[in-house]
Amino acid sequence: MPIKVIRDKFDLAINGAPPAFAEPLHVGRPNLGNHEAFLQRAAQVLDSKWLTNNGPIVQELERRIADHLGVKHCIAMCNGTVALEIAIRALGLTGEVIVPSWTFIATAHALHWQGITPVFADIDPATHNLDPDAVRRMITPRTSGIIGVHLWGRPAPIDALQAVADEHGLKLMFDAAHAFGCTYRGQTIGRFGACEVLSFHATKVFNTFEGGAAVTDDDDLAETMRLMRNFGFVGYDNVIHPGTNGKMPEINAAMGLVNLDALPGFVEANRHNYETYAAALAGIDGLRLLDYDPATNPNYQYVVVEVDSGRDGKRRDDLVAALHAENVLVRKYFWPGCHGMLPYRELFPHAGLLLEHSVAIANRVAILPTGVSLGTDDIETIAAVCRACMSDGA
Numbered sequence: 001m002p003i004k005v006i007r008d009k010f011d012l013a014i015n016g017a018p019p020a021f022a023e024p025l026h027v028g029r030p031n032l033g034n035h036e037a038f039l040q041r042a043a044q045v046l047d048s049k050w051l052t053n054n055g056p057i058v059q060e061l062e063r064r065i066a067d068h069l070g071v072k073h074c075i076a077m078c079n080g081t082v083a084l085e086i087a088i089r090a091l092g093l094t095g096e097v098i099v100p101s102w103t104f105i106a107t108a109h110a111l112h113w114q115g116i117t118p119v120f121a122d123i124d125p126a127t128h129n130l131d132p133d134a135v136r137r138m139i140t141p142r143t144s145g146i147i148g149v150h151l152w153g154r155p156a157p158i159d160a161l162q163a164v165a166d167e168h169g170l171k172l173m174f175d176a177a178h179a180f181g182c183t184y185r186g187q188t189i190g191r192f193g194a195c196e197v198l199s200f201h202a203t204k205v206f207n208t209f210e211g212g213a214a215v216t217d218d219d220d221l222a223e224t225m226r227l228m229r230n231f232g233f234v235g236y237d238n239v240i241h242p243g244t245n246g247k248m249p250e251i252n253a254a255m256g257l258v259n260l261d262a263l264p265g266f267v268e269a270n271r272h273n274y275e276t277y278a279a280a281l282a283g284i285d286g287l288r289l290l291d292y293d294p295a296t297n298p299n300y301q302y303v304v305v306e307v308d309s310g311r312d313g314k315r316r317d318d319l320v321a322a323l324h325a326e327n328v329l330v331r332k333y334f335w336p337g338c339h340g341m342l343p344y345r346e347l348f349p350h351a352g353l354l355l356e357h358s359v360a361i362a363n364r365v366a367i368l369p370t371g372v373s374l375g376t377d378d379i380e381t382i383a384a385v386c387r388a389c390m391s392d393g394a
């Protein structure tokens with residue numbers, strides 16, 4: 001498809017040509033399993049009149065997920081953020097907890113919301129994941145734990161982070177929101193640290209509309225999280241623990257069961273798209289597709305490109321503008337990093353000085369659309385826009 005992409009620096013009104021895509025292509029369009037199967041499950045929920053409160057479908061989903069990940073306990077929750085909050089409390093984290101700034105804001109918010117200070121450590125620019133040496137440098141007498149994030153589904157340096165945690169007597173848990181089904185050294189993500197937290201938000205590779213879970217092999221921790229999820233209730237009238245409402249409704253679990261059946265197809269479509277992107281974007285000067293190690297069983301949910309940009313990110317921003325003008329709604333996840341968002345910028349105005357790589361990566365990254373509805377032609381068109389924009393020069 002011939003495209004007039006560079007439209008007077010992307011001002012459509014001047015050029016007037018229609019965008020390359022009539023309908024917008026969104027990042028994070030939901031993966032949907034079989035419609036009929038879902039409607040049957042929905043009818044089952046209505047017929048049973050058991051809508052929530054640890055119903056049979058939630059229990060079935062928990063078993064299926066625990067088996068899928070090879071982990072002992074899966075505690076399904078209403079979303080990944082509440083699952084993080086509950087896990088953080090159940091682990092007894094206090095004071096300061098070390099997290100990456102280069103992650104979705106919920107990782108930091110889950111701490112801050114509970115009066116714990118998120119302390120941002122820098123990343124390894126090659127992996128986008130926490131740098132264990134940077135973590136070590138941020139430890140103070142108030143530090144109680146570390147939350148690693150498996151960003152883009154690429155496993156964090158789990159063994160090295162565990163070693164830092166052990167050396168300093170810290171708790172370690174993982175935000176595994178991106179890493180459903182991915183592996184680290186042959187073992188499925190979900191079994192590492194004290195516990196790991198998943199998100200089943202609509203934009204994730206596996207979704208339950210909204211939803212999430214904490215997974216762990218630790219019996220006591222699992223029991224505490226189950227109590228916290230349901231106001232600390234045991235039985236009808238007996239509250240034995242402080243708690244909140246973190247329960248997953250039955251209809252969400254129904255969606256989960258249907259989507260779990262379809263997951264291999266979603267991952268296969270993403271993998272195919274990823275490889276099509278890799279071929280189509282090859283040789284574009286100043287643009288690099290972030291790779292996945294096939295040995296880690298990636299889910300390929302994120303197509304991440306890095307643009308050679310100055311420290312201000314202008315070239316990346318121009319590329320984003322060019323793609324938006326063509327109705328390709330790429331995202332700058334997770335620019336500018338948590339430390340650059342207002343609540344944390346106000347708390348730690350100088351945090352960026354210690355986050356050299358996080359700041360640089362935040363100014364280089366763009367996320368391209370993928371998913372089952374994207375065709376090879378679409379990807380080639382997107383790549384052609386990228387090529388035209390990048391060859392337009394800095």
Ligand SMILES: *Cc1c(COP(=O)(O)O)cnc(C)c1O
Nearest residue numbers: 079080081104106177199200201
């Ligand atoms: C999506 C996401 C979350 C939050 O999950 P929700 O289910 O949306 O609450 C947390 N951390 C990361 C890294 C995420 O991408």
